[in-house]
Amino acid sequence: MFNGAVRTEREGVGMEGYKKHIFICENLRDADSPKGSCGRKSSSEIKIKLKAALKARGLEKVYRANTAGCLGMCEHGPTVVIYPQGVWYGGVTTDDVDEILEKSILADEVIERLLIKDAKKESPNEKIGFA
Ligand code: FES
Numbered sequence: 001m002f003n004g005a006v007r008t009e010r011e012g013v014g015m016e017g018y019k020k021h022i023f024i025c026e027n028l029r030d031a032d033s034p035k036g037s038c039g040r041k042s043s044s045e046i047k048i049k050l051k052a053a054l055k056a057r058g059l060e061k062v063y064r065a066n067t068a069g070c071l072g073m074c075e076h077g078p079t080v081v082i083y084p085q086g087v088w089y090g091g092v093t094t095d096d097v098d099e100i101l102e103k104s105i106l107a108d109e110v111i112e113r114l115l116i117k118d119a120k121k122e123s124p125n126e127k128i129g130f131a
Contacts, residue, residue, distance in 0.1 A: 017061070018063060018064045019062050020063045020082055020083060020084065020105055021065075021066060021082070021083045022050065022064065022066070022080060022081075022105065023067075023068035023071065023081045023083070024046050024047040024050070024067060024068060024078070025038040025039075025043055025069065025070060025071045025073075025078060025079040025080070026038060026067045026069075027039050027068075027069050027070040028040060035074045035075070036077065037074060038070075038071075038074070038077035038079055041077055042078065043077065043078040045094050046092055046093070046094055046096075046097060047065055047066075047067060049094050049097045050097050050101065051065045053097060053101050054101070063105055071088075073116055076090030076091060076116045076118070077090060078092045079116070080092045080114075081124070082100075082104055082105065085110075086124065087115070088124045088125050089104075089111065089114035089116065090116040091114065092114060096111075096114060100114075
């Protein structure tokens, strides 16, 4: 059986049970990689802080914060994407976590300054009309 399904059944929360999924890229490349990586820009601390903030409010079964591998926006990292809205944030720091929780997770607001905008290619936010 698929491990994810087993775990969610045990927790009593199905995949449909979460109001939102927040994926935080923790991909880690070698320090000299020209692409860089979110894992070298404190993305693990972002995830830990967000998970702790959700738990402190008793919301860890309502909103799910997960580690993600590379999300393909390495040059904008640390990268965070929130579904189902599909809003993509870049350059996120631990200082942004409380605002992301209050505005984007709990209130469905978009934090303009964190939106990934890319002059060279269409960003995921542009594809869905956020930027
Ligand atoms: S390493 Fe984070 S988006 Fe690629």
